[in-house]
Amino acid sequence: MCDFTKVYYGCGHYRLLVRAWCTQYVQSQGTNRCGVTVVAENHSGGNTCGSECIHRR
Numbered sequence: 785m786c787d788f789t790k791v792y793y794g795c796g797h798y799r800l801l802v803r804a805w806c807t808q809y810v811q812s813q814g815t816n817r818c819g820v821t822v823v824a825e826n827h828s829g830g831n832t833c834g835s836e837c838i839h840r841r
């Protein structure tokens with residue numbers, strides 16, 4: 785399982801940012817889909833999740 789940080793945005797969406805790939809995933813050279821383990825959560829202030837976000841102000 786790979787470690788991810790869950791980032792919450794002001795628009796209500798969240799994204800999973802990779803924190804560390806596990807050795808199993810690295811050895812498969814990215815071809816093997818791996819499970820997600822959320823190891824931390826962050827809040828990104830009032831930012832939206834991206835320029836294409838429909839809740840953009």
Ligand SMILES: [Zn+2]
Binds near residue numbers: 786787818
């Ligand atoms: Zn993994």
Ligand SMILES: [Zn+2]
Binds near residue numbers: 795796797832839
């Ligand atoms: Zn959004």
